[in-house]
Amino acid sequence: MPTWNSVHYRVWSAASSSGEEAYTLAMILAEHAGSKNWEILGTDISTQILDRARSGHYAIEKADNIPKNYLTKYCLKGTGQQQGTFIVCPELRQKVQFIHANLKDNLGQLGSFDVIFLRNVLIYFDMKTKQQVVNQLLRQLKPNGYFIVGHSESLNGVVDNLKVIVPSVYQKR
Numbered sequence: 424m425p426t427w428n429s430v431h432y433r434v435w436s437a438a439s440s441s442g443e444e445a446y447t448l449a450m451i452l453a454e455h456a457g458s459k460n461w462e463i464l465g466t467d468i469s470t471q472i473l474d475r476a477r478s479g480h481y482a483i484e485k486a487d488n489i490p491k492n493y494l495t496k497y498c499l500k501g502t503g504q505q506q507g508t509f510i511v512c513p514e515l516r517q518k519v520q521f522i523h524a525n526l527k528d529n530l531g532q533l534g535s536f537d538v539i540f541l542r543n544v545l546i547y548f549d550m551k552t553k554q555q556v557v558n559q560l561l562r563q564l565k566p567n568g569y570f571i572v573g574h575s576e577s578l579n580g581v582v583d584n585l586k587v588i589v590p591s592v593y594q595k596r
């Protein structure tokens with residue numbers, strides 16, 4: 424695994440849950456980043472869910488939304504006792520790291536990112552906590568970096584210093 428300083432392009436799946444978002448991003452970057460060096464960090468408060476994320480092992484039904492060519496290139500279908508499951512291929516799993524983190528803590532030690540996904544977690548926080556969490560994450564977003572929330576979420580009234588690109592996609596000015 425490269426040291427974080429040697430990585431050019433970094434994406435953070437904050438509140439990564441069982442890792443689907445992080446691995447989806449890894450497939451997209453593997454496909455489109457060319458020779459650019461990249462890595463993905465997933466964080467969550469639940470250690471149990473992080474173990475599931477690290478395994479990269481899912482029920483086959485989860486594959487329904489993965490494009491066929493990505494499935495062939497980046498996933499391995501389970502056989503025998505693993506029938507009915509698939510696992511993300513090791514080459515991709517090694518580019519995705521999962522770390523335990525509470526978004527309410529200062530997470531500056533994780534470094535800075537080109538893109539931060541914070542999807543479907545703000546709903547758990549009151550307005551003051553939302554503002555603290557988002558402002559803290561924004562300090563870790565590189566200039567012109569993208570900040571992405573869930574489809575049904577908005578940062579209206581939470582922060583006002585971001586440029587709206589399309590609904591739920593923001594850019595640091």
Ligand SMILES: C[S@@+](CC[C@H](N)C(=O)[O-])C[C@H]1O[C@@H](n2cnc3c(N)ncnc32)[C@H](O)[C@@H]1O
Nearest residue numbers: 438439440467468469524525526527542543544
């Ligand atoms: C509804 S899931 C969203 C997962 C994923 N981002 C998505 O959109 O599919 C919310 C996740 O936020 C995590 N979470 C809740 N509070 C958190 C906190 N304070 N710090 C970090 N993660 C938290 C939960 O453990 C859970 O995995």
